Amino acid sequence: MSTATTSINLSSKRGIWGGGNEPLNASYGKLMMWFFLLSDIFTFAAFLVAYGAIRVSYPPYGGPADSFVGSNEYWPVPEMVFDAIPFVHGIHAPLVFVGLMTFILIMSSVTMVLAVEAGHRNDRKDVTKWLLWTLVGGLTFLGCQAWEWGHFIHGTDGGATITFIGNFGNMVSETVFGANLSVNEYGPAAFAQLFFFITGFHGFHVTIGVFLLFLAFYQAAVGVYERRGHYEMVEKIGLYWHFVDLVWVFVFTFFYLI
Amino acid sequence: MDIQDNKSTLEVAPRNAEKIKKIWKIAAILLIVTLIEYVFAFNMERGVLLYSIFIGLTLVKAGYIMMEFMHLKDEAKVLVWSIMLPLIFLVWLIIALLREGTDIFLMRW
Structure with missing residues (x-):
């Protein structure tokens, strides 16, 4: 019978980096997803570290937490700012809504792992079922965030008296309701700016994730992956979706808890 | 194979109850750690100690998500x-x- 037909002499002494094998034991797509996520970790870390740097450059609120009033003289107490829940007006429920959002995102991460697990078993029915649940979780989270933003922008009934430098370089002292990029009722302008940029950038990632999930759901449902012979795309989108959850864990701690 | 053919060609493996149970177990851990964070948030004075506890618990959650959910430990x-x-x-x-x-x-x- 035929012996070695290859013209390259494959030495068995070749090391792991000598070529002819896969040292990282991962497909190109998965590897690149990991490296993309690494770069994204740096972007989010830069945002959160910038938050820390700007925060320590302001004096913290000194008094007892329950008598907190917003002022641009000191950094606000997050649990006094994020204390509203939908449908009930004027109730002080610190961090309850954001806890619900965290729960939703963690659960959608769990259904995503279940979809990936079903993909390993080539189980189309289970993959589509779990991807659909993940999709529902992602959309619900986005809806919650839209409400959270809406409330943050419109503000409380009373507002807060803020003194700041107006358009003509003059000192302005007025009652401010809600927040925009130049002034807000909760704290220094940077507080609202960082809120918009950090949660906004995260929400943007969730939005892209929802598009990708829909793509995976559709392709799994019509049998694209079955014809392809594997469900690796579900795994790759799963990595991205878990990353979105991972980032939220940090945003939750640094923006809402600390 | 005909591109229009939509019939199942892959062999579907049965559900592995143990694996699925482990996923739900980790989900429970993540939720419990979040609950512990809430307990600390409303029962402790703000300060370096509280912030260290928050950061520690966050790293625990991050570890579980990266190692178990993203399967980094299997790579x-x-x-x-x-x-x-x-x-x-x-x-x-x-x-x-x-x-x-x-x-x-x-x-x-």
Whole structure:
């Protein structure tokens, strides 16, 4: 019978980096997803570290937490700012809504792992079922965030008296309701700016994730992956979706808890 | 194979009850850790100790998500380190910017 037909002499002494094998034991797509996520970790870390740097450059609120009033003289107490829940007006429920959002995102991460697990078993029915649940979780989270933003922008009934430098370089002292990029009722302008940029950038990632999930759901449902012979795309989108959850864990701690 | 053919060609493996149970177990851990954070948030004075507890618990959650949900612990060691080692740069970033922020505070007030 035929012996070695290859013209390259494959030495068995070749090391792991000598070529002819896969040292990282991962497909190109998965590897690149990991490296993309690494770069994204740096972007989010830069945002959160910038938050820390700007925060320590302001004096913290000194008094007892329950008598907190917003002022641009000191950094606000997050649990006094994020204390509203939908449908009930004027109730002080610190961090309850954001806890619900965290729960939703963690659960959608769990259904995503279940979809990936079903993909390993080539189980189309289970993959589509779990991807659909993940999709529902992602959309619900986005809806919650839209409400959270809406409330943050419109503000409380009373507002807060803020003194700041107006358009003509003059000192302005007025009652401010809600927040925009130049002034807000909760704290220094940077507080609202960082809120918009950090949660906004995260929400943007969730939005892209929802598009990708829909793509995976559709392709799994019509049998694209079955014809392809594997469900690796579900795994790759799963990595991205878990990353979105991972980032939220940090945003939750640094923006809402600390 | 005909592109229009939509019939199942892959062999479907049965559900592995043990694996699925483990996923739900980790989900429970993540939720419990979050609940513990809430308990601390409303029962402790703000300060370095509380913040350290928050950061510690956050890293626990991050570890579970990366290692279990993203299956990083099952990847080749080289891949794990090529993801984890670059994060060392963040240590510098945190130290440098927090120092910078503190100095701005001292200049302003």
